[in-house]
Amino acid sequence: MKSVLIIYKSKTGFTKKYANWILEDVACNVATFDKVKKEDIDKHNIIVYGAGVHAGLIPGLKKIKKLVNFNDKKVLIFATGAAPNADEIVKPVIENNLADCISKVDFFYFESGINYENMGFFSRGLMKTFSKILNAKKDKTDAEKEMSTMIMTSYDNSKKEYVKPLTELLKEYQGK
Structure with missing residues (x-):
């Protein structure tokens, strides 16, 4: 079975919540963005990166792009945000963050909320x-x-069911 590493960057707790929900459904390791090392990434076949969207950008993604060989690993990226999961919200996030690598990653957007x-x-x-x-x-x-x-x-619209498409794809990639 292929190994999975979830790396997340969470300021208000929503991205951490989603990372933990993924962990409940899929056998994997988890690391916070601030503590992950290249050696951790190199040990895994599948990398999942998650962070909250801020002003249309996914914080930390530039560093992840430098650390991960997208040609060598399966890469899944999820973004959390206060806005609903709608094309007019998600499309600009993809264009602003993943235009250079969208063909090499699987992207997911999870509605979360605001935690002042x-x-x-x-x-x-x-x-x-x-x-x-x-x-x-x-x-x-x-x-x-x-x-x-x-x-x-403050409000919380996050739901565990939102991670199901991501966890199903992860299981497929793991070879389950």
């Missing part, structure tokens, strides 16, 4: 500013109306 209590001062300020701008906008779309209400307080 675990956010840093700067991120919390950005979100509050965005909320005010969105609230002041005239002629909001239905999605913008919903988002302006949702981002005013």
Whole structure:
């Protein structure tokens, strides 16, 4: 059976929660982004990287691209974010982060939420500013109306069932 390493970067806890849900379904090792070493990556056949989307970018992905030989390993990437899993959300995330390697990775987006209590001062300020701008906008779309209400307080829309397509693919890659 092929070995799996999940590497995750989590600021507010949502990405960690999803990494743990994957771990519950698939035999694998887990490492935080800050502690993973190239030697850890080299020991595994399948690499899963997860992080929360911030301003359309997946933090840490540039480093992962340098550490992982995408031609030599199966690579799955998941991103978590406050926005729903919709094409207009996911497509720009892929274009901004994976344009150079999308043919070599499997990508998944998991809706999560907002956790102001675990956010840093700067991120919390950005979100509050965005909320005010969105609230002041005239002629909001239905999605913008919903988002302006949702981002005013912390919320959690993460669900274990969202990881099922990823875990099924992992099991297939492992040879189960």
